Amino acid sequence: MLTLAGVPIGRPEDAPARLAAELASADVIAAEDTRRVRRLATALDVRLTARLVSYYDEVEARRAAELVNELRAGRNVLLVTDAGMPAISDPGYRLVAAAAAAGIRVTAVPGPSAVVTALAVSGLPTDRFCFEGFPPRKPGERERRFAELAADTRTQVFFESPRRLAATLQELRRSHGDDRAAVVCRELTKVHEEIRRGTLAELAEWADPANPVHPAGAPGASGGVRGEITLVVAGLDRAVARAAARDAAREARRAARWDARAVDRSGP
Structure with a gap:
């Protein structure tokens, strides 16, 4: 067995x-x-x-x-x-x-499991979520993946290297928006456990190693966040997603009507 x-x-x-x-x-x-x-x-x-x-x-x-x-x-x-x-x-x-x-x-x-532990303590919706593992390394692949997830209503859980966390948070700001809620879980269940909640904009600033003081309290130039990282990001608000879907459907119907009129005007 x-x-x-x-x-x-x-x-x-x-x-x-x-x-x-x-x-x-x-x-x-x-x-x-x-x-x-x-x-x-x-x-x-x-x-x-x-x-x-x-x-x-x-x-x-x-x-x-x-x-x-x-x-x-x-x-x-x-x-x-x-x-x-x-x-x-x-x-x-x-x-x-x-x-x-x-x-x-x-x-x-x-x-x-760091996935469900981080999700449980995040305070973000847990009824539907997706686990994305480590984001792709290549910039183009990362950009496409984050763009797809920006419109997903599920809560999103990632693993990330502490060296890349600041860059990933900045990229997620661009794809998901500054105001999207997120939680960085560092060293879960360990002695130096830290759970940092905020918007993506706030967390990106917090994790930036160029800041005067980084999360561990030492000068920012010495590095940024350390330890094992699990990142939880809120999904797109469902009301916003429904409104966007209605707008898209309305635009599709309008385009279809214009196409039909163009055919009528062109004649046999």
Whole structure:
């Protein structure tokens, strides 16, 4: 059986109760960073007897086939990443797909996720949301993605590098508007957790490393926001979206009428 295990995004004591038992009993543990899983096992007072193998982005495709062979041989494989749930913007998808295709049972140990944690504490609507992972690196792709999302009424959740956060907030200001509500969640559940709410314009100014004082209180020139970042952005107000849809439909009907008149005037 292949088991995906959610691991804490911050404090080891947030680990689900089943995680210690799964770590202790697995035959093979595939870990994004084997050093981290050893530290986690120590924190949970677990003695590892499993064979540890690395499973990170660069080796994911090749290692997935090897792990499926282990599963076919009757060994239980436990998959963990550095934090959160495997396969959610972390390695895991290819192994799950390969195991499912081979008819191998796949299950999970539910655990913490920065996506739903940030969404829950954001104070933004949670009834409909989309998770966009890390925004595209290439400027053209980012611009197109943000332009598409600007008209989406769902709350939007992103992961972002602290080095790119200021630039991303500025780009979102241009696509979504200065007044769109957003929340930056930094170091969720960790000692230096910070949840900063505001408009995109306010947050872009706050995150700008050129400001006299950056969020950690040191001179802005030394850098900007630090730590692991989850960004939550409000969707387009639904009343505004409905009004825009009505306007678009009205314009389409008007254009159709003009086209019909032009045909009538042209004659046979």
